[in-house]
Amino acid sequence: MMSASEEERKDFHSYLWGIALALPLTLVPFAVVHWGGGSRLTLLLVIGAFALVQMIIHFRFFLHISFSDRREDLQLILFSTLVLIIMIGGTVWIMGSLMLRMAMPASP
Amino acid sequence: MSGEIIKHPGLNLGAAHGPDHDAAEPMIFGFWLFLMSDAILFGMVFATYVSSLSATAGGPGPRALYDIRSVFIETLFLLASSFTFGMASLALKYRHGAPRLIAWLAVTLLLGTGFLGLESHDFITMFANGGAPGRSGFLSAFFDLVPLHGLHVMGGCIWLISLVGQIARYGIDRQVKLGIMRLALFWHFLDIVWIAIFSVVYLGGLT
Numbered sequence: 001m002m003s004a005s006e007e008e009r010k011d012f013h014s015y016l017w018g019i020a021l022a023l024p025l026t027l028v029p030f031a032v033v034h035w036g037g038g039s040r041l042t043l044l045l046v047i048g049a050f051a052l053v054q055m056i057i058h059f060r061f062f063l064h065i066s067f068s069d070r071r072e073d074l075q076l077i078l079f080s081t082l083v084l085i086i087m088i089g090g091t092v093w094i095m096g097s098l099m100l101r102m103a104m105p106a107s108p
Numbered sequence: 109m110s111g112e113i114i115k116h117p118g119l120n121l122g123a124a125h126g127p128d129h130d131a132a133e134p135m136i137f138g139f140w141l142f143l144m145s146d147a148i149l150f151g152m153v154f155a156t157y158v159s160s161l162s163a164t165a166g167g168p169g170p171r172a173l174y175d176i177r178s179v180f181i182e183t184l185f186l187l188a189s190s191f192t193f194g195m196a197s198l199a200l201k202y203r204h205g206a207p208r209l210i211a212w213l214a215v216t217l218l219l220g221t222g223f224l225g226l227e228s229h230d231f232i233t234m235f236a237n238g239g240a241p242g243r244s245g246f247l248s249a250f251f252d253l254v255p256l257h258g259l260h261v262m263g264g265c266i267w268l269i270s271l272v273g274q275i276a277r278y279g280i281d282r283q284v285k286l287g288i289m290r291l292a293l294f295w296h297f298l299d300i301v302w303i304a305i306f307s308v309v310y311l312g313g314l315t
Contacts, residue, residue: 004124008202011119015194022187030180033311043315051307055300062190062296063117073117073140080144084151091152095159 018061025054116140118293119197121285128282132289139290143297146260150301153253154308161313163245170313173239175230179310182226183302186261189219190299197292200285206275209288213272216295220265227258250309257305260298267291 029050032043059065065073114120116136121129196212198204231251234240241251271287278284 004202007122008198011198011201015191015198018194019187019191022190026183026187029307029311030176030183033314034176040315044312047307047311047315051303054303058190058296058300058303062194062299063293064114064119065117066114072137076140076144080147083148087148088151088155088158091155092158095155099159099162 014061014064018057021057021061022054025050025057118289118296119194119201121201121289125201125285128285131282132286135286136289136293139293143293146297147301150253150256150304153249153256154304157249157253157309160245160249163249165244165246167244167247168238169246170310173234173237174310174313175233176310176314178226178230179306182223182230183306185219185223185226186299186302189216189223190296192216192219193292193295196288200280200288206280209280210272210275213268213288217265217268217272220261220268224258224261224265227254231255254305254309257298257301260294260301264291264295264298267294 029047032038032046037043038046059077065077067074115129115133117140118136121132123129192212192215196209196216199209199212239247239250241248267287268291271284271291274284274287
Protein backbone atom coordinates (compact mmCIF):
# COMPACT_ATOMS: atom_id res chain seq x y z
CA MET A 1 0.00 0.00 0.00
CA MET A 2 1.48 3.33 -0.96
CA SER A 3 0.90 6.60 0.84
CA ALA A 4 -1.85 8.97 -0.23
CA SER A 5 0.53 11.62 -1.55
CA GLU A 6 2.43 9.01 -3.53
CA GLU A 7 -0.82 7.70 -5.02
CA GLU A 8 -1.96 11.23 -5.80
CA ARG A 9 1.25 11.95 -7.69
CA LYS A 10 0.79 8.74 -9.65
CA ASP A 11 -2.82 9.60 -10.54
CA PHE A 12 -1.77 13.12 -11.55
CA HIS A 13 0.97 11.71 -13.76
CA SER A 14 -1.62 9.53 -15.49
CA TYR A 15 -3.50 12.61 -16.68
CA LEU A 16 -0.25 14.40 -17.50
CA TRP A 17 0.91 11.45 -19.63
CA GLY A 18 -2.52 11.37 -21.24
CA ILE A 19 -2.38 14.94 -22.47
CA ALA A 20 1.35 14.81 -23.28
CA LEU A 21 0.77 11.85 -25.61
CA ALA A 22 -2.60 12.98 -26.97
CA LEU A 23 -1.32 16.43 -28.05
CA PRO A 24 1.24 15.25 -30.65
CA LEU A 25 -1.17 12.53 -31.77
CA THR A 26 -3.65 15.33 -32.53
CA LEU A 27 -1.13 17.78 -33.98
CA VAL A 28 0.52 15.44 -36.49
CA PRO A 29 -2.59 14.40 -38.51
CA PHE A 30 -3.83 18.01 -38.58
CA ALA A 31 -0.40 19.20 -39.77
CA VAL A 32 -0.16 16.44 -42.37
CA VAL A 33 -3.59 17.30 -43.80
CA HIS A 34 -3.05 21.07 -43.62
CA TRP A 35 0.37 21.14 -45.27
CA GLY A 36 -0.37 18.22 -47.56
CA GLY A 37 2.10 15.64 -48.80
CA GLY A 38 1.58 12.04 -49.83
CA SER A 39 -1.22 10.35 -51.70
CA ARG A 40 -4.80 10.33 -50.42
CA LEU A 41 -4.51 6.70 -49.33
CA THR A 42 -1.32 7.40 -47.33
CA LEU A 43 -2.98 10.39 -45.65
CA LEU A 44 -6.06 8.36 -44.73
CA LEU A 45 -3.89 5.57 -43.31
CA VAL A 46 -1.86 8.07 -41.24
CA ILE A 47 -5.04 9.74 -39.91
CA GLY A 48 -6.60 6.37 -39.07
CA ALA A 49 -3.50 5.04 -37.31
CA PHE A 50 -3.05 8.21 -35.21
CA ALA A 51 -6.76 8.26 -34.28
CA LEU A 52 -6.63 4.63 -33.15
CA VAL A 53 -3.54 5.18 -31.01
CA GLN A 54 -4.99 8.37 -29.51
CA MET A 55 -8.21 6.54 -28.59
CA ILE A 56 -6.20 3.86 -26.80
CA ILE A 57 -4.22 6.60 -24.98
CA HIS A 58 -7.48 8.23 -23.85
CA PHE A 59 -8.86 4.90 -22.63
CA ARG A 60 -5.65 4.11 -20.77
CA PHE A 61 -4.79 7.46 -19.16
CA PHE A 62 -8.12 9.34 -18.90
CA LEU A 63 -10.51 6.41 -18.32
CA HIS A 64 -7.86 4.30 -16.52
CA ILE A 65 -8.63 1.08 -18.39
CA SER A 66 -5.74 -1.34 -18.31
CA PHE A 67 -5.03 -4.96 -19.11
CA SER A 68 -4.04 -5.85 -15.57
CA ASP A 69 -7.06 -5.08 -13.42
CA ARG A 70 -10.84 -5.24 -13.71
CA ARG A 71 -10.99 -7.16 -16.98
CA GLU A 72 -14.81 -6.91 -17.33
CA ASP A 73 -14.58 -3.26 -18.39
CA LEU A 74 -12.02 -4.09 -21.03
CA GLN A 75 -14.11 -7.05 -22.23
CA LEU A 76 -17.11 -4.73 -22.60
CA ILE A 77 -15.04 -2.34 -24.70
CA LEU A 78 -13.69 -5.15 -26.84
CA PHE A 79 -17.15 -6.67 -27.39
CA SER A 80 -18.64 -3.26 -28.26
CA THR A 81 -15.75 -2.74 -30.65
CA LEU A 82 -16.49 -6.10 -32.30
CA VAL A 83 -20.19 -5.19 -32.70
CA LEU A 84 -19.18 -1.79 -34.09
CA ILE A 85 -16.76 -3.30 -36.61
CA ILE A 86 -19.39 -5.81 -37.83
CA MET A 87 -22.15 -3.19 -38.12
CA ILE A 88 -20.09 -0.31 -39.55
CA GLY A 89 -18.09 -2.59 -41.84
CA GLY A 90 -21.25 -4.34 -43.02
CA THR A 91 -23.15 -1.11 -43.62
CA VAL A 92 -20.32 0.57 -45.52
CA TRP A 93 -19.66 -2.57 -47.56
CA ILE A 94 -23.31 -3.14 -48.52
CA MET A 95 -24.12 0.51 -49.22
CA GLY A 96 -20.86 0.94 -51.17
CA SER A 97 -21.60 -2.12 -53.26
CA LEU A 98 -25.17 -0.93 -53.83
CA MET A 99 -23.93 2.45 -55.04
CA LEU A 100 -21.47 0.80 -57.45
CA ARG A 101 -24.24 -1.38 -58.88
CA MET A 102 -26.52 1.63 -59.22
CA ALA A 103 -23.75 3.12 -61.42
CA MET A 104 -22.96 5.91 -58.97
CA PRO A 105 -19.45 6.74 -57.78
CA ALA A 106 -18.65 4.58 -54.72
CA SER A 107 -16.57 7.24 -53.03
CA PRO A 108 -15.84 10.88 -53.79
CA MET B 109 -2.00 1.91 -11.24
CA SER B 110 -2.52 2.09 -7.50
CA GLY B 111 -2.01 -0.29 -4.64
CA GLU B 112 -5.76 -0.71 -4.32
CA ILE B 113 -8.08 -2.97 -6.26
CA ILE B 114 -9.67 -1.16 -9.22
CA LYS B 115 -13.44 -1.54 -9.01
CA HIS B 116 -14.66 0.35 -12.07
CA PRO B 117 -13.55 2.49 -15.06
CA GLY B 118 -12.40 6.04 -14.38
CA LEU B 119 -10.62 7.33 -11.32
CA ASN B 120 -11.53 5.17 -8.30
CA LEU B 121 -12.29 6.94 -5.04
CA GLY B 122 -10.33 4.35 -3.07
CA ALA B 123 -10.83 2.80 0.35
CA ALA B 124 -10.28 6.18 2.06
CA HIS B 125 -13.82 7.10 0.95
CA GLY B 126 -15.24 4.04 2.73
CA PRO B 127 -18.82 3.02 1.75
CA ASP B 128 -18.91 5.63 -1.04
CA HIS B 129 -16.22 3.65 -2.84
CA ASP B 130 -18.27 0.43 -2.52
CA ALA B 131 -21.45 2.17 -3.70
CA ALA B 132 -19.60 3.39 -6.79
CA GLU B 133 -18.97 -0.08 -8.25
CA PRO B 134 -22.50 -1.09 -9.46
CA MET B 135 -23.45 2.52 -10.28
CA ILE B 136 -20.40 3.18 -12.46
CA PHE B 137 -20.63 -0.25 -14.11
CA GLY B 138 -24.22 0.49 -15.14
CA PHE B 139 -23.20 3.85 -16.53
CA TRP B 140 -20.35 2.20 -18.41
CA LEU B 141 -22.91 -0.11 -20.07
CA PHE B 142 -24.86 2.97 -21.17
CA LEU B 143 -21.70 4.52 -22.61
CA MET B 144 -20.96 1.41 -24.64
CA SER B 145 -24.50 1.41 -26.07
CA ASP B 146 -24.07 5.12 -26.83
CA ALA B 147 -20.88 4.20 -28.69
CA ILE B 148 -22.92 1.78 -30.85
CA LEU B 149 -25.38 4.59 -31.60
CA PHE B 150 -22.53 6.87 -32.69
CA GLY B 151 -21.04 4.04 -34.72
CA MET B 152 -24.22 3.57 -36.74
CA VAL B 153 -24.51 7.31 -37.41
CA PHE B 154 -20.85 7.18 -38.56
CA ALA B 155 -21.75 4.33 -40.93
CA THR B 156 -24.63 6.42 -42.32
CA TYR B 157 -22.28 9.38 -42.85
CA VAL B 158 -19.59 7.33 -44.62
CA SER B 159 -22.26 5.71 -46.82
CA SER B 160 -23.59 9.16 -47.77
CA LEU B 161 -20.22 10.73 -48.64
CA SER B 162 -20.84 10.76 -52.38
CA ALA B 163 -24.51 11.77 -52.10
CA THR B 164 -23.83 15.50 -52.47
CA ALA B 165 -26.52 15.90 -55.16
CA GLY B 166 -24.53 18.68 -56.83
CA GLY B 167 -24.37 20.64 -53.56
CA PRO B 168 -21.25 21.75 -51.67
CA GLY B 169 -18.93 18.98 -50.43
CA PRO B 170 -16.45 18.74 -47.54
CA ARG B 171 -13.82 20.98 -49.15
CA ALA B 172 -16.25 23.85 -49.68
CA LEU B 173 -17.69 23.65 -46.17
CA TYR B 174 -15.10 22.51 -43.60
CA ASP B 175 -12.70 24.88 -41.86
CA ILE B 176 -9.66 22.98 -40.56
CA ARG B 177 -8.44 25.85 -38.28
CA SER B 178 -11.73 26.07 -36.44
CA VAL B 179 -11.93 22.29 -36.02
CA PHE B 180 -8.34 22.26 -34.72
CA ILE B 181 -9.14 24.85 -32.03
CA GLU B 182 -12.29 22.91 -31.06
CA THR B 183 -10.18 19.77 -30.75
CA LEU B 184 -7.71 21.52 -28.43
CA PHE B 185 -10.61 22.87 -26.33
CA LEU B 186 -12.03 19.38 -25.82
CA LEU B 187 -8.64 17.82 -25.12
CA ALA B 188 -7.85 20.53 -22.55
CA SER B 189 -11.28 20.05 -20.96
CA SER B 190 -10.58 16.31 -20.59
CA PHE B 191 -7.42 17.21 -18.66
CA THR B 192 -9.15 19.81 -16.46
CA PHE B 193 -11.92 17.31 -15.68
CA GLY B 194 -9.16 14.91 -14.66
CA MET B 195 -7.93 17.58 -12.26
CA ALA B 196 -11.49 17.89 -10.89
CA SER B 197 -11.57 14.10 -10.36
CA LEU B 198 -8.27 14.35 -8.44
CA ALA B 199 -9.67 17.21 -6.31
CA LEU B 200 -12.65 14.98 -5.51
CA LYS B 201 -10.62 11.86 -4.71
CA TYR B 202 -7.96 13.58 -2.58
CA ARG B 203 -10.42 15.94 -0.85
CA HIS B 204 -8.91 19.24 -1.94
CA GLY B 205 -12.15 20.88 -0.86
CA ALA B 206 -15.22 22.19 -2.64
CA PRO B 207 -13.70 25.49 -3.92
CA ARG B 208 -10.91 23.74 -5.83
CA LEU B 209 -13.31 21.10 -7.15
CA ILE B 210 -15.75 23.76 -8.35
CA ALA B 211 -12.88 25.80 -9.87
CA TRP B 212 -11.72 22.86 -12.02
CA LEU B 213 -15.31 22.05 -12.98
CA ALA B 214 -15.82 25.71 -13.94
CA VAL B 215 -12.74 25.67 -16.18
CA THR B 216 -14.06 22.48 -17.80
CA LEU B 217 -17.45 24.11 -18.33
CA LEU B 218 -15.79 27.16 -19.88
CA LEU B 219 -13.86 24.98 -22.34
CA GLY B 220 -17.01 22.96 -23.10
CA THR B 221 -19.11 26.03 -23.83
CA GLY B 222 -16.21 27.48 -25.85
CA PHE B 223 -16.26 24.31 -27.95
CA LEU B 224 -20.02 24.59 -28.43
CA GLY B 225 -19.72 28.28 -29.39
CA LEU B 226 -17.06 27.55 -32.02
CA GLU B 227 -19.03 24.59 -33.36
CA SER B 228 -22.24 26.60 -33.72
CA HIS B 229 -20.22 29.28 -35.51
CA ASP B 230 -19.00 26.55 -37.90
CA PHE B 231 -22.58 25.42 -38.55
CA ILE B 232 -23.76 29.00 -39.19
CA THR B 233 -20.90 29.48 -41.69
CA MET B 234 -21.86 26.20 -43.37
CA PHE B 235 -25.48 27.36 -43.65
CA ALA B 236 -24.31 30.64 -45.20
CA ASN B 237 -22.30 28.67 -47.79
CA GLY B 238 -25.32 26.63 -48.85
CA GLY B 239 -24.59 23.72 -46.51
CA ALA B 240 -28.01 23.27 -44.92
CA PRO B 241 -29.16 19.76 -43.87
CA GLY B 242 -31.88 19.68 -46.52
CA ARG B 243 -29.46 20.35 -49.40
CA SER B 244 -28.23 16.77 -49.91
CA GLY B 245 -28.03 13.32 -48.35
CA PHE B 246 -24.40 14.03 -47.46
CA LEU B 247 -25.36 17.17 -45.51
CA SER B 248 -28.27 15.41 -43.81
CA ALA B 249 -25.85 12.73 -42.61
CA PHE B 250 -23.33 15.38 -41.50
CA PHE B 251 -25.96 17.22 -39.45
CA ASP B 252 -27.08 13.90 -38.00
CA LEU B 253 -23.60 13.02 -36.76
CA VAL B 254 -21.71 16.15 -35.68
CA PRO B 255 -24.56 17.98 -33.86
CA LEU B 256 -25.42 14.67 -32.13
CA HIS B 257 -21.99 14.90 -30.48
CA GLY B 258 -22.57 18.62 -29.84
CA LEU B 259 -25.88 17.84 -28.12
CA HIS B 260 -24.07 15.31 -25.93
CA VAL B 261 -21.53 17.98 -24.95
CA MET B 262 -24.37 20.40 -24.23
CA GLY B 263 -26.03 17.75 -22.06
CA GLY B 264 -22.72 17.28 -20.25
CA CYS B 265 -22.48 21.04 -19.63
CA ILE B 266 -26.03 21.16 -18.18
CA TRP B 267 -25.24 18.12 -16.04
CA LEU B 268 -22.05 19.84 -14.84
CA ILE B 269 -23.94 23.01 -13.85
CA SER B 270 -26.51 20.96 -11.93
CA LEU B 271 -23.71 19.11 -10.11
CA VAL B 272 -22.13 22.42 -9.06
CA GLY B 273 -25.58 23.40 -7.78
CA GLN B 274 -25.75 20.14 -5.81
CA ILE B 275 -22.31 20.79 -4.29
CA ALA B 276 -23.46 24.27 -3.23
CA ARG B 277 -26.69 22.92 -1.76
CA TYR B 278 -25.67 19.57 -0.22
CA GLY B 279 -21.88 19.65 -0.04
CA ILE B 280 -19.75 16.81 -1.37
CA ASP B 281 -21.97 13.88 -0.36
CA ARG B 282 -22.21 10.44 -1.94
CA GLN B 283 -24.69 11.46 -4.65
CA VAL B 284 -22.41 14.32 -5.72
CA LYS B 285 -19.34 12.08 -5.74
CA LEU B 286 -21.04 9.43 -7.89
CA GLY B 287 -22.46 12.13 -10.16
CA ILE B 288 -19.05 13.69 -10.78
CA MET B 289 -17.50 10.28 -11.42
CA ARG B 290 -20.17 9.40 -13.98
CA LEU B 291 -19.93 12.79 -15.68
CA ALA B 292 -16.14 12.32 -15.83
CA LEU B 293 -16.62 9.06 -17.76
CA PHE B 294 -19.19 10.74 -20.02
CA TRP B 295 -16.86 13.68 -20.69
CA HIS B 296 -13.80 11.55 -21.50
CA PHE B 297 -16.01 9.29 -23.66
CA LEU B 298 -17.22 12.30 -25.67
CA ASP B 299 -13.61 13.33 -26.24
CA ILE B 300 -12.95 9.86 -27.69
CA VAL B 301 -15.99 10.20 -29.98
CA TRP B 302 -14.60 13.58 -31.09
CA ILE B 303 -11.31 11.90 -32.11
CA ALA B 304 -13.36 9.77 -34.49
CA ILE B 305 -15.28 12.83 -35.75
CA PHE B 306 -12.26 15.03 -36.47
CA SER B 307 -10.42 12.10 -38.06
CA VAL B 308 -13.20 10.61 -40.19
CA VAL B 309 -15.37 13.64 -40.96
CA TYR B 310 -13.02 16.61 -41.04
CA LEU B 311 -9.49 15.32 -41.75
CA GLY B 312 -10.79 12.45 -43.93
CA GLY B 313 -13.01 14.89 -45.82
CA LEU B 314 -10.18 17.36 -46.43
CA THR B 315 -7.52 14.92 -47.74
